[in-house]
Amino acid sequence: MSGDGAMSGDDRKRAPIRFDRHTPEYREQFEAVTQELQGKCPIAWSETYDGHWVASGHHEVFEIARSADVLSNDHDVKGERRGYEGISIPAPPRAKSSRGGFLEMDPPEQRYYRQTLNPYLSPAAVNRWIPLVDEVVRASIDERIEEGRIDFVDDLANIVPAVLTMAMMGIQLKKWTVYNEPAHASVYTPPNSPDQARITEMQRAMGRDLYTSIVEIRANPRPGLVDALVRADINGSTPPDDELLGVLALLIGGGFDTTTALTAHALEWLSENPRQRERLSRERGALLDSATEEFLRYFAPAPGDGRTFSADCEIVGTRFKEGERLWLSWAMANRDPSVFPEPNTVDLERKGNRHSSFGLGIHRCIGSNVARMVFKRMVTQVLDRMADFVCDPEGAEHYETIGVIQGMRHLPATFTPGPRLGAGLDETLDALQKVCDEQRLAEPVTVRRAVAKIDH
Amino acid sequence: MKVRVDPDRCQGHTLCAMRAPEVFELSEIDGHASVADEEVPADQEDQVNEAVMSCPERAIAIVSTAGARS
Numbered sequence: 001m002s003g004d005g006a007m008s009g010d011d012r013k014r015a016p017i018r019f020d021r022h023t024p025e026y027r028e029q030f031e032a033v034t035q036e037l038q039g040k041c042p043i044a045w046s047e048t049y050d051g052h053w054v055a056s057g058h059h060e061v062f063e064i065a066r067s068a069d070v071l072s073n074d075h076d077v078k079g080e081r082r083g084y085e086g087i088s089i090p091a092p093p094r095a096k097s098s099r100g101g102f103l104e105m106d107p108p109e110q111r112y113y114r115q116t117l118n119p120y121l122s123p124a125a126v127n128r129w130i131p132l133v134d135e136v137v138r139a140s141i142d143e144r145i146e147e148g149r150i151d152f153v154d155d156l157a158n159i160v161p162a163v164l165t166m167a168m169m170g171i172q173l174k175k176w177t178v179y180n181e182p183a184h185a186s187v188y189t190p191p192n193s194p195d196q197a198r199i200t201e202m203q204r205a206m207g208r209d210l211y212t213s214i215v216e217i218r219a220n221p222r223p224g225l226v227d228a229l230v231r232a233d234i235n236g237s238t239p240p241d242d243e244l245l246g247v248l249a250l251l252i253g254g255g256f257d258t259t260t261a262l263t264a265h266a267l268e269w270l271s272e273n274p275r276q277r278e279r280l281s282r283e284r285g286a287l288l289d290s291a292t293e294e295f296l297r298y299f300a301p302a303p304g305d306g307r308t309f310s311a312d313c314e315i316v317g318t319r320f321k322e323g324e325r326l327w328l329s330w331a332m333a334n335r336d337p338s339v340f341p342e343p344n345t346v347d348l349e350r351k352g353n354r355h356s357s358f359g360l361g362i363h364r365c366i367g368s369n370v371a372r373m374v375f376k377r378m379v380t381q382v383l384d385r386m387a388d389f390v391c392d393p394e395g396a397e398h399y400e401t402i403g404v405i406q407g408m409r410h411l412p413a414t415f416t417p418g419p420r421l422g423a424g425l426d427e428t429l430d431a432l433q434k435v436c437d438e439q440r441l442a443e444p445v446t447v448r449r450a451v452a453k454i455d456h
Numbered sequence: 457m458k459v460r461v462d463p464d465r466c467q468g469h470t471l472c473a474m475r476a477p478e479v480f481e482l483s484e485i486d487g488h489a490s491v492a493d494e495e496v497p498a499d500q501e502d503q504v505n506e507a508v509m510s511c512p513e514r515a516i517a518i519v520s521t522a523g524a525r526s
């Protein structure tokens with residue numbers, strides 16, 4: 001393997017850097033590290049984790065991410081191909097390794113999965129869910145509105161993406177609690193934490209529920225992503241159960257913690273910038289789209305992803321060898337001053353915001369339309385119903401490291417109390433379950449085009 | 457001015473349609489963009505130029521006009 005760098009006189013790896021994105025220092029000094037890397041070596045070799053390249057410049061990230069012919073996402077867990085290690089650096093220990101769905105596959109396989117899921121996740125498909133999402137947001141806020149205090153993470157931003165994911169999958173809405181905690185805790189809990197055993201047990205429970213859903217829906221089809229996947233035509237055959245579990249876990253893992261992270265960071269920023277918040281609320285018709293893209297750029301919930309070079313090649317002036325590992329930093333590319341003037345400032349009106357927070361190239365986040373819609377609906381009701389919210393900096397808890405997700409565990413806030421508008425969360429979910437079942441909302445947009453109808 | 461979306465580069469980020477919804481159409485199935493009419497109405501030129509600058513994949517090109525960016 002590589003790692004011989006400067007020692008062996010490989011001049012490509014001269015002056016290696018020491019880059020460890022799993023340390024708290026990387027989070028704390030993110031802007032300085034980014035500036036230094038982009039200034040000195042926008043594509044650099046680091047000896048950490050058995051050696052890997054780090055792409056931090058926008059031009060470099062853009063060109064490399066889009067070179068699908070020489071890059072692989074493959075995670076060859078069973079050692080059947082070239083032994084590549086997927087998108088995490090370092091790769092998880094062998095014993096705990098499983099393939100991360102089609103994010104850890106290459107075309108054509110990856111493309112078959114996307115073709116299967118696209119009609120459930122396109123902008124047109126996602127917009128059908130808006131009335132349901134609004135109800136879940138309304139009920140979550142109602143649970144706290146009379147009290148005048150809320151934890152934006154626990155009481156809102158965790159709930160809504162989780163409930164919608166259940167609905168889209170065709171799993172019972174009230175089961176969101178089975179999936180919620182393991183989806184977040186598996187990201188923020190360090191491997192050596194005393195809590196690890198409890199988290200592992202919750203992950204197992206989630207896996208069991210997913211497996212039960214696969215078996216149930218295979219026997220008695222009901223619309224949704226699970227149904228689409230069990231029947232999927234992946235190059236002439238249906239996917240085996242272990243691949244199905246990997247894809248379903250990817251949809252959950254890819255969607256929960258990231259959307260929560262975006263929402264919490266944006267709300268925290270709006271609390272710290274009340275005049276901008278007022279402006280966003282007042283001019284939301286014109287500003288909400290660009291503000292959402294700017295929060296995505298600035299807070300980059302998924303800071304980067306790994307790749308393996310699948311062939312010797314030269315891109316943007318650097319030669320790479322087959323088998324070498326690479327970290328594509330979406331978060332650092334988003335701060336490149338050559339593309340984003342004043343990159344470390346949040347500008348809600350930013351123009352030409354070609355950020356890479358949903359990735360670039362063929363693995364572009366297939367859930368991006370879901371994430372944007374859910375985010376906008378949550379922020380809109382918060383602006384309407386808790387206009388003067390103030391987050392408590394003492395209680396705000398950011399993830400200690402941003403190696404995997406730039407997330408938040410807690411974001412308590414206070415606001416002027418207001419009246420409830422309807423039923424609480426549990427009762428609302430029961431009512432919405434009926435709506436999902438009766439209107440078959442989880443059908444793909446190719447089968448059902450109408451927007452959900454909810455009686456009030 | 458005329459505008460084109462390169463279908464091999466477009467990955468369906470949808471930013472073009474946020475900027476210029478009257479010009480860019482998104483596929484109902486996968487959200488990838490296309491233009492129904494390559495000819496851009498004069499009152500849409502600014503929005504289309506912004507869409508060009510916002511496309512993360514640089515998939516939109518303006519053809520045959522002096523001064524436009526691609």
Ligand code: HEM
Binds near residue numbers: 300360363367370371
């Ligand atoms: C703000 C929220 C989100 C962010 C920042 C985000 C970020 C990303 C990024 C950067 C990638 C590309 C990874 C790579 O190229 O290595 C990606 C892929 C993916 N995301 Fe998201 N995501 C978000 C929400 C969602 C949601 C809500 C879902 C599910 C509905 C989802 C499901 C996926 C899947 C399945 C992939 C793999 C696509 C492929 O490999 O073809 N994501 N996401």
Ligand code: SF4
Binds near residue numbers: 465468472488
């Ligand atoms: S912004 Fe670019 S990549 Fe996205 S849909 Fe439009 S043309 Fe395609």
